[in-house]
Amino acid sequence: MTTYAEPEALARPLPQNLDDWPRLIYRDRARPSASDDRSKACLAALIAYNAALGPLVTDDVTKVRKLIEQAHFENDHASLAGQRCVVIDGVPLVGKTQASLSVAFRETKAVWGDQPPGVTEVDSVPLPARQVPWIYVEVVTGSKGFGILSGMHRFCGIPHDPRDNADALLARLRKLAGPMGVRGVLIDDAHGISGGRTKDSVALADMLKGIITGLPFTVVIIGAGLAQSGFLNGRYGEQVRHRSLWTTLGEWQLPSRKEPGPWGRMLAGLDQQLAFPADAPRSRLNTPGAISTLIEGSERRPGLAIEWAKAAANHAIRHHVPFGRDALDATRPIPAEGPGRR
Structure with a gap:
């Protein structure tokens, strides 16, 4: 038998509503404890934490x-x-x-x-x-x-x-x-x-x-x-x-080996804050290929890059694969080719 959450549980707090601001400001940001438990409940807690992560300090x-x-x-x-x-x-x-x-x-x-x-x-x-x-x-x-x-x-x-x-x-x-x-x-x-x-x-x-x-x-x-x-x-x-x-905003210099710049600092902070199971494959977000994919695929838009990286992290959790270039490709928000590509 399928059960559904109550409407109150499904309501997403919005900044347009003053009554929602306490939920947005004081929401529980406790990081789920890392374990090798891959039960549905534990994975759901990790995915929910990552989805709610932010705003990041960039x-x-x-x-x-x-x-x-x-x-x-x-x-x-x-x-x-x-x-x-x-x-x-x-x-x-x-x-x-x-x-x-x-x-x-x-x-x-x-x-x-x-x-x-x-x-x-x-x-x-x-x-x-x-x-x-x-x-x-x-x-x-x-x-x-x-x-x-x-x-x-x-x-x-x-x-x-x-x-x-x-x-x-x-x-x-x-x-x-x-x-x-x-x-x-x-x-x-x-x-x-x-x-x-x-x-x-x-x-x-x-x-x-x-x-x-x-x-x-x-x-x-x-x-x-x-x-x-x-x-x-x-x-x-x-x-x-x-x-x-x-x-x-968003006029960020590209990272280099000597100077990570705003992109490097943002991605390093994001990589540290995202939560994964204890037995998850090692993160590969900081590899040159993953960084290049994220910057180019988001068309150098930090806000989009953050949401994309969070989606890729949750894809990695669901499929028990490394958090890196392959997970980014699987969740790409802007097609690499096609009429929508600019």
Whole structure:
């Protein structure tokens, strides 16, 4: 007889839901003990641990953390209308969201680890029982400034009248951010924001500028191809660009024998953190062939490379084969040949 997990057990925590953040931040990261027991339960525990591994501390994560800390410091001491934002650019699957969330989770855990009871109401507006150090908003394609502001309200669980305009939403967030302990907001998939070089550009740029300068916390804008995006270009987008600390992730130098570089450091750390049965064949991830396969097959996208390596490790566990080039080939996310190959 086949049995199924309860719906609660199948629910995957998502960063879009504030109620899921405790599960994401405090999830059990205990490494399964290595043994030669190849029972279904023991292998499942290893595979589940590897699948949940992350975010890893890479050179890009360190870069993002330092930029956000710099923006926090400058914003804490800024003169009137001197607020800074952070813009994180890069191709898809390079690891932008993971890097940003790792910083937000770290700062949130520091607050939640030793925090007094949260403020539950301000001027009859109910607030979350916990403080909300970070807000996460995922942009829906075609969104404008109003959609971002309403998304911030939804994340925090702040009720608002559907008839409210953007100014009303901005004013409410400005009033409640302090009592909620908001430190920053992640605006993810920002390349989906509409506006470009159209008649909406002025309103959109002004709204983003209003969010950056009108709210007492750090704004982090995340997206793919933002350097070419219409809403951040032209004279109107300059209002946002000139306030930004900008970085492009994934521009890593290739490893060499003398200098492992970001790729070598990331793969060495990943190889140490992945879990395998005690009798597993020796890992071959650090061989030149495996490293070359991983870099080229991921099209030099660290985020994709990490997920691919985790899938290959679990393939090696399931089939009791070495964790190396053959396991990578068996789980390749981008076909080596074919119309999808670029």
